[in-house]
Amino acid sequence: MEIRDCRPRTAGTAPIAALLVLALLTSSGAAHGDFTLASQNCLHLGWGKQAYQTKKNNLLKHFYKNVGYDVIVLQEVMRQADIGLMNPGDYWVTNTIVQGASTYKEAYTFLVSKAKFTTLRAAPTARISTTPGFSRPPAGIRIREGNSCTWVLAYHAIFGRKADRLKEVKKVREVYDEFSKLDRACQHVVIAGDWNLAAKEIEDFFGNMNIDVVPTERTSLNPKGERSEPYDHCLATAKVINASNVLMPSIGTKRWRKEVSDHLGIGCRIKTR
Numbered sequence: 663m664e665i666r667d668c669r670p671r672t673a674g675t676a677p678i679a680a681l682l683v684l685a686l687l688t689s690s691g692a693a694h695g696d697f698t699l700a701s702q703n704c705l706h707l708g709w710g711k712q713a714y715q716t717k718k719n720n721l722l723k724h725f726y727k728n729v730g731y732d733v734i735v736l737q738e739v740m741r742q743a744d745i746g747l748m749n750p751g752d753y754w755v756t757n758t759i760v761q762g763a764s765t766y767k768e769a770y771t772f773l774v775s776k777a778k779f780t781t782l783r784a785a786p787t788a789r790i791s792t793t794p795g796f797s798r799p800p801a802g803i804r805i806r807e808g809n810s811c812t813w814v815l816a817y818h819a820i821f822g823r824k825a826d827r828l829k830e831v832k833k834v835r836e837v838y839d840e841f842s843k844l845d846r847a848c849q850h851v852v853i854a855g856d857w858n859l860a861a862k863e864i865e866d867f868f869g870n871m872n873i874d875v876v877p878t879e880r881t882s883l884n885p886k887g888e889r890s891e892p893y894d895h896c897l898a899t900a901k902v903i904n905a906s907n908v909l910m911p912s913i914g915t916k917r918w919r920k921e922v923s924d925h926l927g928i929g930c931r932i933k934t935r
Contacts, residue, residue: 695810695934697778700731700909701854701894703818703925706768707736708743719748721922725911726773731929733805734773735816735854738923745771752776754785761790761798770801770816779807789844793836795829796820800837800855804848810934811848813841817855827858832867834897852898852932856925860892872899876906881926887916889926896930905931 704722708715726734734753739745741760749755753773760767774786786803793799802815815837820830834853841851857864861875874897881894896903909927911918918926 695807696932697732697805697807697812697934698730698929698931699814699852699854699896700726700729700734700927700929701737701816701856701896702726702734702909702927703737703856703894703923704743705738705923705925706740707738707748708740715742715744716747718922719744721913721918722748725909725922725927729909729927729929732775732778733814735814736771736773737768737816737818737856739769739771741767741769743769743771749773754779754782756785756788756803758788758790758801763797768798768818770798770818772803772814772816774803774805779805781806789841791815791837791840793833793840795833797830800834800853802841802851802853804845807934811845812850812852812932812934813844813848814932815841815851815853815855817853817857819856819858821858828863831857831859831864834864835867835871838868838897850898850902850932850934852896852902854896854928854930856894858893861895864895864897874898874900874903876903876930877908877928879908881908881928883915883919883924883926885919887914887919889915894925894928896928898932902933903930904933 756772758770760769788801790801791799797820800815800817802813805812861878864875875895880889880892882891884890
């Protein structure tokens with residue numbers, strides 16, 4: 663099942679249909695161990711004057727508090743970012759070091775719900791991929807609940823020339839294999855983020871491996887707030903992802919583009935059994 667255009671709840675104004683879609687994705691009736699995952703490119707989170715940073719952090723915090731995902735991965739988190747302010751609720755927060763091949767560097771951030779993962783006693787430790795050939799190597803954390811264990815990775819692909827993007831993303835198959843072998847108790851590997859490529863282009867690199875790359879809709883925004891490119895995805899072997907959606911902000915895409923990010927967030931449900 664694939665769910666499209668899920669809108670977050672805002673007090674007293676959310677359309678009934680939007681609430682029904684959100685309920686489907688975050689239903690407490692899901693199998694034990696299943697969890698919801700969101701991914702957001704934050705467009706230089708931490709850059710700019712303090713007033714701009716505060717407004718942006720508060721908009722992100724309000725948005726993700728309302729959509730209520732169990733795990734959230736963020737890209738384009740800069741050294742100056744105040745993740746404590748952005749934290750959308752009772753989450754463990756894990757940051758990687760900043761990475762980049764030039765003076766431009768950014769980190770990945772993982773937010774993990776304390777209410778969902780009650781056995782956690784501290785923020786998970788992030789592991790950065792050792793596979794060479796990446797401007798910002800993917801990084802992952804282990805999500806454990808009961809007898810289930812899943813690696814959740816964040817990834818922001820290089821932009822620039824498309825040939826460079828294709829060359830880098832082709833190596834994600836090696837990253838997938840790397841994390842699959844790290845812990846035999848972890849049944850699944852999920853990679854979410856801004857791939858700067860369409861889903862079909864990513865799938866081609868996995869050959870005969872049965873991989874799902876979702877959603878397939880346009881998620882990046884041009885300066886007018888119009889949806890332009892299908893760049894943000896969750897990737898896992900087939901049947902691990904059993905729902906996906908694009909997160910549409912209630913403030914509108916034009917304002918979101920101006921004040922928050924040039925990408926919409928995405929969500930998916932991870933089936934761990």
